[in-house]
Amino acid sequence: MSALSEVALQIASEIRKVNLREDQRIPTSDTFIKELMSLFSREPDELRNILETLRTAKIIFIIKIVLPDDKASKMNDPGVDAYAYADLKILNDLKYYSEKKLERLYEATYYKKKSPSTITRELFPKIRELNNTPIGRIVNIAVMLEEYIRMMNNNPNEFQEEFRSQAMEDLLLSKGDTSETPVRQTPLSNSFGPNLSQRATDIPNNINPNSPWGRMVSKFSIDFLLRVHLRKCEFETVRKLITSGKVTSEENLRLIRDSLLKMEKNVNVDKVLASYLDEMTELRRLTQRKINSIAKPKTY
Incomplete structure (x- = not known):
């Protein structure tokens, strides 16, 4: 970027x-x-x-x-x-x-x-x-x-978030913005999630590289994109990513669940988060069901 x-x-x-x-x-x-x-x-x-x-x-x-x-x-x-x-x-x-x-x-x-x-x-x-x-x-x-x-x-x-982000980049490129900034200099990572050095170099097999989501994943790691959506309270977008099969790994699902648990604990001091409580709870339950369905059975 x-x-x-x-x-x-x-x-x-x-x-x-x-x-x-x-x-x-x-x-x-x-x-x-x-x-x-x-x-x-x-x-x-x-x-x-x-x-x-x-x-x-x-x-x-x-x-x-x-x-x-x-x-x-x-x-x-x-x-x-x-x-x-x-x-x-x-x-x-x-x-x-x-x-x-x-x-x-x-x-x-x-x-x-x-x-x-x-x-x-x-x-x-x-x-x-x-x-x-x-x-x-x-x-x-x-x-x-x-x-x-x-x-x-x-x-x-x-x-949709993916379309808008891609449209913005395309517009800036059409105006002649071709400079790249080293990832260590980007302040965006401090605002929204992990350092951009976690960019994805290989797109997961189940993702179409030509789709809007695929283009985003080619530039940023999935966990970074998930943190962005959660930070912006875009819970419906995250839900669609899960139900459409774009987010399937247990690691990413646990990231979503754990982030939601932390956010739910802050609803008493954050009025904006409080207004999303039902959406957060519903998304957390969906995520937990997905985790349960892929979790390996314990052996004793």
Whole structure:
């Protein structure tokens, strides 16, 4: 994986972290770009290009919440964007968060109480008049989040992790990113799992090397990919990997089970994990059944 690919994935991870906060959950370019500049020592234009690549690869969504000044060029005034990680649970939580914020802001502005749907129907047609106002920003966010949720529900296959990661790499390569970073320098391993030196050199016989999963396994070890999915609470993805026969070894199954046990112990102190408790429990039980079915009988 190239250095730029790793930076892109880290930026996506930063967006996801912000989306999972208790408050101030939607990062916006007027402040977030500056934070990324300090984190990655890159210029604003380069960061915007990376964010656009993540959007095209369907890893994140970008919402234009402030239109550029008509009198200024887009280079001088690109407007303001908001960023959301492309995950259905996160988007639904952000939708609820933004609608509650919209209700409060509408009441404070117009001294009336209305439902979020009524407010958006009333104000969205006037969105240009509300450009660069707090209520105009949140109306844009609420409307577009609903649209993105509908998009993900209608086209779930387009948002599978393997497809998105490969699409991102292909897009970066098409833009001329061919540099490789030594694995010891990659910060991604510190964030998501084991060192990238554990890359797979031989794909297991039961995996199609031309499939999206096969291409991922050719670059990273299976245990690394599993840790990434678990870290990102993508339990449904892990379940599908098990039930489809892509993850079959007892070693990998035990890794999943043991990781889930640790995560379940933290639900009392982690509200995000607590919301996934049922999924974690169901996945752990599935994993244990698979382990039991392949475990060798003990001899005495």
